[in-house]
Amino acid sequence: MPVPEDERLSDEPMKGQRMKGQPMKGQPMKDEGIKDQRLNADRQNNERVVHEQLDHGQSADPSADHLMSNAQPIDEKFETHLKQFRPVDPQPLPVERRVHAPQRWFVLAAWAAAAAAVVAVAVLGFHARPGRIAPPVETFAVVDQPVKPQSLTIRTANALLATAPSFKEAIDQMAFPPKPAPLPADKHSALAELSKEKIKL
Amino acid sequence: MHPDRTDAAEIESLYRQHGAALLLFAAAITGERSRAQDALHHVFLKLIENGNLGHALDKKAYLFACVRNAVLNEAKVLNRHTPLDPDSAVFTSAWFTPPDRDYAAEHALRHALSILPREQRLVIVLHIWGELTFAQIADLLEISANTAASRYRYALARLRETMLPAPNDKEDPCASSRG
Numbered sequence: 175m176p177v178p179e180d181e182r183l184s185d186e187p188m189k190g191q192r193m194k195g196q197p198m199k200g201q202p203m204k205d206e207g208i209k210d211q212r213l214n215a216d217r218q219n220n221e222r223v224v225h226e227q228l229d230h231g232q233s234a235d236p237s238a239d240h241l242m243s244n245a246q247p248i249d250e251k252f253e254t255h256l257k258q259f260r261p262v263d264p265q266p267l268p269v270e271r272r273v274h275a276p277q278r279w280f281v282l283a284a285w286a287a288a289a290a291a292v293v294a295v296a297v298l299g300f301h302a303r304p305g306r307i308a309p310p311v312e313t314f315a316v317v318d319q320p321v322k323p324q325s326l327t328i329r330t331a332n333a334l335l336a337t338a339p340s341f342k343e344a345i346d347q348m349a350f351p352p353k354p355a356p357l358p359a360d361k362h363s364a365l366a367e368l369s370k371e372k373i374k375l
Numbered sequence: 376m377h378p379d380r381t382d383a384a385e386i387e388s389l390y391r392q393h394g395a396a397l398l399l400f401a402a403a404i405t406g407e408r409s410r411a412q413d414a415l416h417h418v419f420l421k422l423i424e425n426g427n428l429g430h431a432l433d434k435k436a437y438l439f440a441c442v443r444n445a446v447l448n449e450a451k452v453l454n455r456h457t458p459l460d461p462d463s464a465v466f467t468s469a470w471f472t473p474p475d476r477d478y479a480a481e482h483a484l485r486h487a488l489s490i491l492p493r494e495q496r497l498v499i500v501l502h503i504w505g506e507l508t509f510a511q512i513a514d515l516l517e518i519s520a521n522t523a524a525s526r527y528r529y530a531l532a533r534l535r536e537t538m539l540p541a542p543n544d545k546e547d548p549c550a551s552s553r554g
Contacts, residue, residue: 249532252535253503257504259472259473259474259480259481260472261395261396261399261470262398262471263394263395264394264395264412267387267416268416268420
Protein backbone atom coordinates (compact mmCIF):
# COMPACT_ATOMS: atom_id res chain seq x y z
CA MET A 175 0.00 0.00 0.00
CA PRO A 176 1.66 3.25 -0.99
CA VAL A 177 2.15 5.88 1.60
CA PRO A 178 -0.53 8.47 1.22
CA GLU A 179 0.91 11.85 0.61
CA ASP A 180 -0.04 14.54 3.02
CA GLU A 181 -1.97 16.72 0.70
CA ARG A 182 -3.20 18.96 3.43
CA LEU A 183 -1.01 21.72 4.63
CA SER A 184 -0.25 21.81 8.29
CA ASP A 185 -2.60 24.69 8.86
CA GLU A 186 -5.57 22.69 7.75
CA PRO A 187 -7.42 20.66 10.37
CA MET A 188 -7.18 16.93 9.96
CA LYS A 189 -10.11 14.87 8.83
CA GLY A 190 -11.92 13.34 11.71
CA GLN A 191 -10.08 15.39 14.29
CA ARG A 192 -12.40 16.90 16.81
CA MET A 193 -11.41 20.26 18.15
CA LYS A 194 -12.93 22.55 20.71
CA GLY A 195 -16.40 23.53 19.72
CA GLN A 196 -16.54 20.84 17.11
CA PRO A 197 -19.39 18.33 17.34
CA MET A 198 -18.87 14.59 17.57
CA LYS A 199 -18.68 12.48 14.43
CA GLY A 200 -21.98 12.13 12.68
CA GLN A 201 -23.56 15.05 14.47
CA PRO A 202 -24.80 17.84 12.26
CA MET A 203 -23.01 21.13 12.42
CA LYS A 204 -25.30 23.74 13.93
CA ASP A 205 -23.45 26.86 13.00
CA GLU A 206 -20.63 26.60 10.53
CA GLY A 207 -19.65 30.24 10.90
CA ILE A 208 -19.20 30.04 14.66
CA LYS A 209 -17.18 26.85 14.33
CA ASP A 210 -14.80 28.40 11.80
CA GLN A 211 -14.27 31.40 14.01
CA ARG A 212 -13.45 29.19 16.99
CA LEU A 213 -11.08 27.06 14.98
CA ASN A 214 -9.27 30.11 13.68
CA ALA A 215 -9.00 31.52 17.20
CA ASP A 216 -7.64 28.24 18.52
CA ARG A 217 -5.13 28.00 15.72
CA GLN A 218 -3.91 31.53 16.28
CA ASN A 219 -3.57 30.92 20.01
CA ASN A 220 -1.66 27.71 19.46
CA GLU A 221 0.74 29.30 17.04
CA ARG A 222 1.25 32.25 19.34
CA VAL A 223 2.21 29.94 22.21
CA VAL A 224 4.62 27.99 20.05
CA HIS A 225 6.14 31.23 18.77
CA GLU A 226 6.60 32.53 22.31
CA GLN A 227 8.31 29.34 23.37
CA LEU A 228 10.60 29.36 20.38
CA ASP A 229 11.47 33.00 20.91
CA HIS A 230 12.46 32.28 24.50
CA GLY A 231 14.68 29.43 23.42
CA GLN A 232 12.42 26.79 24.88
CA SER A 233 11.45 23.64 23.16
CA ALA A 234 8.11 23.89 21.50
CA ASP A 235 6.20 21.59 23.76
CA PRO A 236 3.26 20.05 21.95
CA SER A 237 1.23 20.35 25.08
CA ALA A 238 1.30 24.07 24.43
CA ASP A 239 -0.68 23.41 21.31
CA HIS A 240 -3.39 21.85 23.35
CA LEU A 241 -3.86 24.56 25.93
CA MET A 242 -7.12 25.42 24.28
CA SER A 243 -8.07 21.89 23.52
CA ASN A 244 -10.20 19.57 25.53
CA ALA A 245 -8.00 16.66 24.47
CA GLN A 246 -4.87 17.98 26.22
CA PRO A 247 -4.66 15.57 29.18
CA ILE A 248 -5.54 12.61 26.98
CA ASP A 249 -2.82 13.45 24.45
CA GLU A 250 -0.20 13.87 27.15
CA LYS A 251 -1.05 10.45 28.50
CA PHE A 252 -1.04 9.07 25.00
CA GLU A 253 2.41 10.58 24.43
CA THR A 254 3.60 8.86 27.58
CA HIS A 255 2.02 5.66 26.36
CA LEU A 256 3.85 5.94 23.04
CA LYS A 257 7.15 6.64 24.73
CA GLN A 258 6.89 3.32 26.52
CA PHE A 259 7.54 1.69 23.16
CA ARG A 260 11.31 1.69 22.88
CA PRO A 261 12.80 1.57 19.37
CA VAL A 262 14.69 -1.62 18.72
CA ASP A 263 18.45 -1.15 18.97
CA PRO A 264 20.37 -1.21 15.70
CA GLN A 265 22.97 -3.79 14.88
CA PRO A 266 26.42 -3.02 16.25
CA LEU A 267 28.71 -0.99 14.04
CA PRO A 268 31.12 -3.09 11.98
CA VAL A 269 33.91 -0.89 13.27
CA GLU A 270 33.44 -2.28 16.76
CA ARG A 271 34.78 -5.59 15.53
CA ARG A 272 37.80 -3.73 14.18
CA VAL A 273 38.38 -2.20 17.60
CA HIS A 274 38.80 -5.65 19.08
CA ALA A 275 41.13 -6.81 16.30
CA PRO A 276 44.36 -6.11 18.27
CA GLN A 277 43.11 -8.37 21.01
CA ARG A 278 42.56 -11.15 18.50
CA TRP A 279 46.11 -10.66 17.18
CA PHE A 280 47.39 -10.86 20.71
CA VAL A 281 45.59 -14.15 21.25
CA LEU A 282 46.92 -15.52 17.97
CA ALA A 283 50.44 -14.44 18.87
CA ALA A 284 50.13 -16.10 22.25
CA TRP A 285 48.99 -19.34 20.63
CA ALA A 286 51.88 -19.19 18.15
CA ALA A 287 54.37 -18.62 20.95
CA ALA A 288 52.94 -21.53 22.90
CA ALA A 289 53.14 -23.80 19.84
CA ALA A 290 56.75 -22.75 19.23
CA ALA A 291 57.62 -23.50 22.86
CA VAL A 292 56.09 -26.97 22.61
CA VAL A 293 58.08 -27.71 19.44
CA ALA A 294 61.28 -26.49 21.05
CA VAL A 295 60.76 -28.67 24.12
CA ALA A 296 60.04 -31.67 21.91
CA VAL A 297 63.21 -31.17 19.88
CA LEU A 298 65.34 -30.75 22.99
CA GLY A 299 63.81 -33.83 24.54
CA PHE A 300 64.51 -35.85 21.43
CA HIS A 301 68.18 -34.85 21.41
CA ALA A 302 68.59 -35.42 25.11
CA ARG A 303 67.64 -39.12 24.96
CA PRO A 304 70.45 -41.41 26.30
CA GLY A 305 70.85 -43.40 23.10
CA ARG A 306 71.40 -40.24 21.12
CA ILE A 307 74.17 -38.85 23.29
CA ALA A 308 77.47 -38.52 21.52
CA PRO A 309 80.32 -40.82 22.54
CA PRO A 310 82.22 -39.79 25.61
CA VAL A 311 85.15 -37.50 25.26
CA GLU A 312 87.54 -40.17 26.46
CA THR A 313 87.44 -41.64 22.94
CA PHE A 314 89.54 -38.73 21.78
CA ALA A 315 91.90 -38.92 24.69
CA VAL A 316 92.72 -42.62 24.34
CA VAL A 317 95.21 -42.84 21.56
CA ASP A 318 95.47 -46.63 21.54
CA GLN A 319 91.87 -47.20 20.57
CA PRO A 320 90.82 -46.65 17.02
CA VAL A 321 89.12 -43.34 16.79
CA LYS A 322 86.31 -42.81 14.44
CA PRO A 323 86.28 -39.42 12.81
CA GLN A 324 83.47 -37.32 14.23
CA SER A 325 82.06 -34.04 13.27
CA LEU A 326 82.79 -31.16 15.56
CA THR A 327 79.80 -30.20 17.68
CA ILE A 328 79.27 -27.79 20.52
CA ARG A 329 79.09 -30.69 22.90
CA THR A 330 82.47 -32.16 21.79
CA ALA A 331 84.04 -28.72 21.74
CA ASN A 332 82.94 -28.09 25.30
CA ALA A 333 84.19 -31.50 26.32
CA LEU A 334 87.57 -30.86 24.72
CA LEU A 335 87.89 -27.50 26.41
CA ALA A 336 87.02 -29.08 29.73
CA THR A 337 89.39 -32.02 29.50
CA ALA A 338 92.34 -30.72 27.47
CA PRO A 339 95.39 -29.66 29.48
CA SER A 340 95.58 -26.34 27.70
CA PHE A 341 93.46 -24.17 25.53
CA LYS A 342 95.88 -24.47 22.64
CA GLU A 343 95.78 -28.24 22.76
CA ALA A 344 92.00 -28.20 22.78
CA ILE A 345 91.97 -25.96 19.72
CA ASP A 346 94.50 -28.25 18.01
CA GLN A 347 92.38 -31.27 18.69
CA MET A 348 89.40 -29.51 17.21
CA ALA A 349 91.31 -28.46 14.13
CA PHE A 350 93.28 -31.71 13.66
CA PRO A 351 91.36 -34.63 15.03
CA PRO A 352 93.51 -37.66 15.88
CA LYS A 353 94.10 -40.11 13.05
CA PRO A 354 93.05 -43.69 13.40
CA ALA A 355 95.64 -45.84 15.11
CA PRO A 356 97.79 -47.97 12.77
CA LEU A 357 96.90 -51.61 12.35
CA PRO A 358 99.00 -54.27 14.05
CA ALA A 359 101.85 -55.78 12.04
CA ASP A 360 100.09 -59.10 11.36
CA LYS A 361 97.03 -57.39 9.94
CA HIS A 362 96.65 -55.63 6.68
CA SER A 363 94.02 -53.39 5.46
CA ALA A 364 92.01 -54.37 2.44
CA LEU A 365 92.89 -51.18 0.72
CA ALA A 366 96.64 -51.88 1.08
CA GLU A 367 96.27 -55.39 -0.28
CA LEU A 368 94.29 -54.20 -3.24
CA SER A 369 96.86 -51.57 -4.02
CA LYS A 370 99.53 -54.29 -4.27
CA GLU A 371 97.58 -56.42 -6.69
CA LYS A 372 98.90 -56.30 -10.24
CA ILE A 373 96.35 -56.60 -12.85
CA LYS A 374 97.59 -57.82 -16.17
CA LEU A 375 95.61 -56.68 -19.05
CA MET B 376 45.08 15.97 15.23
CA HIS B 377 42.52 18.53 13.99
CA PRO B 378 40.82 20.32 16.89
CA ASP B 379 37.35 19.70 15.41
CA ARG B 380 38.04 16.06 14.82
CA THR B 381 35.89 13.71 16.87
CA ASP B 382 37.47 10.47 17.93
CA ALA B 383 35.93 7.13 17.10
CA ALA B 384 35.07 6.34 20.71
CA GLU B 385 32.86 9.41 20.98
CA ILE B 386 31.11 8.60 17.71
CA GLU B 387 30.50 5.04 18.86
CA SER B 388 29.11 6.43 22.08
CA LEU B 389 26.72 8.61 20.08
CA TYR B 390 25.73 5.54 18.08
CA ARG B 391 24.88 3.62 21.21
CA GLN B 392 23.00 6.60 22.61
CA HIS B 393 20.92 7.61 19.59
CA GLY B 394 21.20 4.60 17.29
CA ALA B 395 17.77 3.20 18.04
CA ALA B 396 15.95 6.48 17.38
CA LEU B 397 18.04 7.14 14.28
CA LEU B 398 17.24 3.70 12.94
CA LEU B 399 13.56 4.21 13.57
CA PHE B 400 13.72 7.57 11.81
CA ALA B 401 15.48 6.07 8.80
CA ALA B 402 13.00 3.21 8.69
CA ALA B 403 10.14 5.70 8.82
CA ILE B 404 11.52 7.24 5.62
CA THR B 405 12.51 4.12 3.73
CA GLY B 406 9.87 1.76 5.01
CA GLU B 407 12.48 -0.96 5.03
CA ARG B 408 14.50 -1.72 8.11
CA SER B 409 17.47 -3.30 6.35
CA ARG B 410 17.97 -0.26 4.13
CA ALA B 411 17.62 1.96 7.14
CA GLN B 412 20.25 -0.07 8.94
CA ASP B 413 22.61 0.20 5.98
CA ALA B 414 22.16 3.95 5.80
CA LEU B 415 22.81 4.27 9.52
CA HIS B 416 26.00 2.24 9.30
CA HIS B 417 27.10 4.22 6.27
CA VAL B 418 26.70 7.50 8.13
CA PHE B 419 28.54 6.41 11.23
CA LEU B 420 31.37 4.66 9.42
CA LYS B 421 31.92 7.79 7.38
CA LEU B 422 31.90 9.89 10.53
CA ILE B 423 34.46 7.61 12.13
CA GLU B 424 36.60 7.75 9.00
CA ASN B 425 36.43 11.52 8.64
CA GLY B 426 35.88 12.49 12.25
CA ASN B 427 34.22 15.71 11.19
CA LEU B 428 31.51 15.83 13.83
CA GLY B 429 33.34 18.39 15.93
CA HIS B 430 32.04 21.35 13.98
CA ALA B 431 28.39 20.45 14.64
CA LEU B 432 26.85 22.61 17.34
CA ASP B 433 23.93 20.27 17.89
CA LYS B 434 25.35 16.81 17.36
CA LYS B 435 22.09 14.92 17.79
CA ALA B 436 20.24 17.05 15.25
CA TYR B 437 23.23 16.79 12.93
CA LEU B 438 23.12 13.00 13.15
CA PHE B 439 19.43 12.96 12.24
CA ALA B 440 20.19 15.23 9.28
CA CYS B 441 23.02 12.96 8.16
CA VAL B 442 20.81 9.91 8.32
CA ARG B 443 18.05 11.66 6.41
CA ASN B 444 20.47 12.76 3.70
CA ALA B 445 21.97 9.30 3.44
CA VAL B 446 18.56 7.71 3.06
CA LEU B 447 17.44 10.27 0.50
CA ASN B 448 20.65 9.92 -1.48
CA GLU B 449 20.24 6.19 -1.55
CA ALA B 450 16.64 6.60 -2.62
CA LYS B 451 17.80 8.78 -5.51
CA VAL B 452 20.06 5.98 -6.64
CA LEU B 453 17.41 3.35 -6.33
CA ASN B 454 14.70 5.75 -7.49
CA ARG B 455 12.19 4.14 -5.28
CA HIS B 456 10.79 4.03 -1.81
CA THR B 457 9.29 0.95 -0.35
CA PRO B 458 5.77 1.73 0.71
CA LEU B 459 5.07 1.30 4.37
CA ASP B 460 2.67 -1.56 4.14
CA PRO B 461 1.94 -3.41 7.36
CA ASP B 462 1.18 -6.56 5.38
CA SER B 463 4.32 -6.52 3.27
CA ALA B 464 7.22 -8.83 4.03
CA VAL B 465 9.66 -6.04 4.80
CA PHE B 466 7.45 -4.74 7.52
CA THR B 467 7.23 -7.90 9.55
CA SER B 468 10.23 -7.27 11.80
CA ALA B 469 9.49 -5.41 14.98
CA TRP B 470 10.44 -1.76 15.23
CA PHE B 471 9.74 -1.38 18.92
CA THR B 472 10.18 -3.21 22.14
CA PRO B 473 6.69 -2.99 23.53
CA PRO B 474 5.92 -2.50 27.21
CA ASP B 475 4.87 -5.67 29.00
CA ARG B 476 5.65 -7.67 25.85
CA ASP B 477 2.44 -6.44 24.31
CA TYR B 478 3.32 -7.36 20.75
CA ALA B 479 -0.20 -6.77 19.54
CA ALA B 480 0.16 -3.16 20.62
CA GLU B 481 3.53 -2.98 18.88
CA HIS B 482 1.93 -4.21 15.68
CA ALA B 483 -0.89 -1.73 16.10
CA LEU B 484 1.61 1.09 16.52
CA ARG B 485 3.49 0.05 13.39
CA HIS B 486 0.25 -0.13 11.49
CA ALA B 487 -0.78 3.29 12.75
CA LEU B 488 2.58 4.75 11.78
CA SER B 489 2.42 3.18 8.35
CA ILE B 490 -0.86 4.80 7.46
CA LEU B 491 0.25 8.24 8.60
CA PRO B 492 1.28 10.72 5.92
CA ARG B 493 5.05 10.59 5.58
CA GLU B 494 5.58 14.16 6.76
CA GLN B 495 3.57 13.58 9.90
CA ARG B 496 5.25 10.24 10.52
CA LEU B 497 8.70 11.82 10.42
CA VAL B 498 7.72 14.58 12.82
CA ILE B 499 6.19 12.24 15.36
CA VAL B 500 9.17 9.87 15.22
CA LEU B 501 11.60 12.74 15.62
CA HIS B 502 9.72 14.31 18.51
CA ILE B 503 8.67 11.26 20.52
CA TRP B 504 11.50 8.81 20.00
CA GLY B 505 14.21 11.14 18.68
CA GLU B 506 13.41 13.62 21.46
CA LEU B 507 14.09 16.56 19.18
CA THR B 508 12.42 19.88 19.83
CA PHE B 509 10.17 21.43 17.22
CA ALA B 510 12.88 23.98 16.47
CA GLN B 511 15.33 21.18 15.74
CA ILE B 512 12.76 19.33 13.66
CA ALA B 513 12.04 22.52 11.75
CA ASP B 514 15.71 22.94 10.89
CA LEU B 515 16.04 19.32 9.94
CA LEU B 516 13.00 19.09 7.69
CA GLU B 517 13.32 22.66 6.42
CA ILE B 518 9.88 23.66 7.55
CA SER B 519 8.65 26.20 10.06
CA ALA B 520 8.39 25.29 13.72
CA ASN B 521 4.67 25.93 13.60
CA THR B 522 4.27 23.50 10.76
CA ALA B 523 6.27 20.92 12.69
CA ALA B 524 4.12 21.41 15.78
CA SER B 525 0.97 21.26 13.73
CA ARG B 526 1.99 18.08 11.95
CA TYR B 527 2.83 16.57 15.27
CA ARG B 528 -0.57 17.44 16.68
CA TYR B 529 -2.37 15.91 13.74
CA ALA B 530 -0.18 12.82 13.75
CA LEU B 531 -0.73 12.26 17.44
CA ALA B 532 -4.47 12.55 17.04
CA ARG B 533 -4.48 10.19 14.12
CA LEU B 534 -2.30 7.66 15.90
CA ARG B 535 -4.63 7.78 18.83
CA GLU B 536 -7.65 7.23 16.62
CA THR B 537 -6.00 4.30 14.91
CA MET B 538 -4.46 2.63 17.92
CA LEU B 539 -7.00 3.13 20.61
CA PRO B 540 -10.51 1.85 20.19
CA ALA B 541 -13.52 3.98 20.94
CA PRO B 542 -14.12 4.33 24.69
CA ASN B 543 -17.32 2.31 24.56
CA ASP B 544 -15.76 -0.58 22.66
CA LYS B 545 -12.77 -1.42 24.80
CA GLU B 546 -10.86 -0.24 27.79
CA ASP B 547 -8.46 2.59 27.03
CA PRO B 548 -4.81 1.56 27.64
CA CYS B 549 -4.11 5.05 28.84
CA ALA B 550 -6.93 4.92 31.32
CA SER B 551 -4.81 3.26 33.99
CA SER B 552 -2.25 6.05 33.90
CA ARG B 553 -4.81 8.78 34.12
CA GLY B 554 -5.43 8.14 37.78
